[in-house]
Amino acid sequence: xxxxxxxxxxxxxxxxxxxxxxxxxxxxxxxxxxxxxxxxxxxxxxxxxxxxxxxxxxxxxxxxxxxxxxxxxxxxxxxxxxxxxxxxxxxxxxxxxxxxxxxxxxxxxxxxxxxxxxxxxxxxxxxxxxxxxxxxxxxxxxxxxxxxxxxxxxxxxxxxxxxxxxxxxxxxxxxxxxxxxxxxxxxxxxxxxxxxxxxxxxxxxxxxxxxxxxxxxxxxxxxxxxxxxxxxxxxxx
Numbered sequence: 158x159x160x161x162x163x164x165x166x167x168x169x170x171x172x173x174x175x176x177x178x179x180x181x182x183x184x185x186x187x188x189x190x191x192x193x194x195x196x197x198x199x200x201x202x203x204x205x206x207x208x209x210x211x212x213x214x215x216x217x218x219x220x221x222x223x224x225x226x227x228x229x230x231x232x233x234x235x236x237x238x239x240x241x242x243x244x245x246x247x248x249x250x251x252x253x254x255x256x257x258x259x260x261x262x263x264x265x266x267x268x269x270x271x272x273x274x275x276x277x278x279x280x281x282x283x284x285x286x287x288x289x290x291x292x293x294x295x296x297x298x299x300x301x302x303x304x305x306x307x308x309x310x311x312x313x314x315x316x317x318x319x320x321x322x323x324x325x326x327x328x329x330x331x332x333x334x335x336x337x338x339x340x341x342x343x344x345x346x347x348x349x350x351x352x353x354x355x356x357x358x359x360x361x362x363x364x365x366x367x368x369x370x371x372x373x374x375x376x377x378x379x380x381x382x383x384x385x386x387x388x389x390x391x392x393x394x
Contacts, residue, residue, distance in 0.1 A: 170263070171228070173259070174228075178219050178223075179214075180255070181252050182214075183210055184251075184253070185244060185356050218387075222351070222387050226387075227260075228265075230265050230350050230351070237265070237267045238268045238270060238349045239260055239265075239269050239270070239350060239351055239353070240269075240272060240351070241269065241353045242353070243271055243272060244282070244355035244356030244358070245282065246281050249355070250283055250287065250291055251291065253271070254309060257271070257312075257318055258305070258309060261312060261317055268317050269312075269318050270320075271288065271321070272322070272323065273285060273287070273288060273320060273321070273326075274327055275323065275326070276327060278358060279358070285320055285322055292309055295309070324339075325338060325339035330362075332363055332365075333365060346384055347384065349385070350385065351386070351387060352386050353386075353387045354387070360388050
């Protein structure tokens with residue numbers, strides 16, 4: 158897929174973005190704190206699995222996100238940053254690295270910033286060590302993976318792919334309090350074209366983990382007025 162990314166038509170690009178975003182969504186099923194590495198969570202190939210699980214998606218605004226943000230990011234010119242607030246190491250992180258490379262290769266983003274935790278909140282939370290280990294493992298897995306390693310390493314070396322950690326990600330405060338609690342992080346995220354928040358903890362902090370009525374529109378649940386955000390989470394219940 159990455160090898161032909163630069164030759165896609167607009168419609169093919171939309172379809173590819175949707176499949177990759179769904180791959181990122183369903184990668185969240187591989188939460189090691191729950192699966193303990195059970196291989197059954199990886200039974201399907203990621204791309205094919207993303208296509209066959211559509212009927213299980215309860216709320217799907219991916220089409221809106223693609224039309225409103227991803228496809229318009231190319232028209233923005235300079236400063237096109239896409240941020241991912243990470244959840245789990247392992248297969249989920251790998252899917253996000255593939256997505257990051259696609260965005261950079263197709264010039265949908267100039268820079269992708271990955272936000273991990275300084276210390277893991279749960280056992281499989283991504284730290285800087287996990288990010289570096291994943292890249293190094295790609296270099297050890299054979300020709301196809303080594304090519305991916307070389308691409309991603311080049312992005313890191315040219316500051317197109319950046320990993321950052323911050324203590325706020327393990328603080329108890331919801332994201333609507335970020336401006337006061339972590340103004341440096343708030344300022345950085347406010348400059349992003351779009352932020353993708355992954356997983357249960359990030360979702361809970363986006364909506365302040367409150368007992369909202371089931372039919373409350375997501376936009377009513379105050380989290381931050383300055384962020385363009387996309388939340389991807391699979392339910393483990």
